[in-house]
Amino acid sequence: MRLGWLGVFLSCILLSVQVNAGTWPQEARIPGGIAILEIPQRSESPPHVFFNNQRVYTVKKEGRWMAWVGIPLNQKLGKAEAFWRTREGDLPLTFNVADKAYPQQSLKVAPRQVNLSAEDLARVRREAPELSGAMNNFRPVILPLPALVKPLEGRHSSPFGFRRVFNGEARNPHSGLDLAAPQGTPIKAALPGRITAQNHYFFNGKTVVIDHGQGLTSMYCHLSAFANLKVGDEVEVGQFIGEVGTTGRSTGPHLHWTMSLNAARVDPELFLP
Numbered sequence: 001m002r003l004g005w006l007g008v009f010l011s012c013i014l015l016s017v018q019v020n021a022g023t024w025p026q027e028a029r030i031p032g033g034i035a036i037l038e039i040p041q042r043s044e045s046p047p048h049v050f051f052n053n054q055r056v057y058t059v060k061k062e063g064r065w066m067a068w069v070g071i072p073l074n075q076k077l078g079k080a081e082a083f084w085r086t087r088e089g090d091l092p093l094t095f096n097v098a099d100k101a102y103p104q105q106s107l108k109v110a111p112r113q114v115n116l117s118a119e120d121l122a123r124v125r126r127e128a129p130e131l132s133g134a135m136n137n138f139r140p141v142i143l144p145l146p147a148l149v150k151p152l153e154g155r156h157s158s159p160f161g162f163r164r165v166f167n168g169e170a171r172n173p174h175s176g177l178d179l180a181a182p183q184g185t186p187i188k189a190a191l192p193g194r195i196t197a198q199n200h201y202f203f204n205g206k207t208v209v210i211d212h213g214q215g216l217t218s219m220y221c222h223l224s225a226f227a228n229l230k231v232g233d234e235v236e237v238g239q240f241i242g243e244v245g246t247t248g249r250s251t252g253p254h255l256h257w258t259m260s261l262n263a264a265r266v267d268p269e270l271f272l273p
């Protein structure tokens, strides 16, 4: 009997540790970073916060509403303005975006992946709305926020934000974090959510997008294989979603992992402890 109560007591402690271990990103008011702003809303319902015409993720911490504002890589430096929509009108939330000199990286890939044929270009244009729709959507659901699970343990082979030069030609900056791992390494969902895209895309290869609610999404690219899941399925944190590969525009087996807030790709390292 006494052991039974001890068991209950210990599991209560463990439960409270788990609840308190929820994800909290590091703040970095730079392009590709996150500004964490307090919203003085008293009610239990989440405040409506907007940045660059996108609704912003909000979460309550110690009784206070906080907004996680994703800052896009192409954000103008200096004063930035989000706003909080109240009954009395829109109230500005200003913050300053500091410079960050992301290094440049040169890569060699198949020429057809840099200068696209008309057919491939048409394919990329066809695929783009499916991916951006899955990544940039604000779904007004509040999902549990357990501690984020790193999708796999691997060397950080290419950090977020690098200015990319493919075969000598400048292309979009690197909007995710590359984790090197052998072909077939299992990949885990970083947070709980719903699969909103799962397909084989020209640049991203075999890709899974998970929507974690309120505009927080994650994407996993260049997979060799998918798990037995489909669009619309709910996944748990840490659930197996696929295997590492090198499909799409890729120079070798690795996982390209993207995190996004309010349609802005932010540095996944900010979410790691």
Ligand SMILES: [Zn+2]
Residues within 6 Å of the ligand: 158, 174, 176, 177, 178, 255, 256, 257
């Ligand atoms: Zn990458």
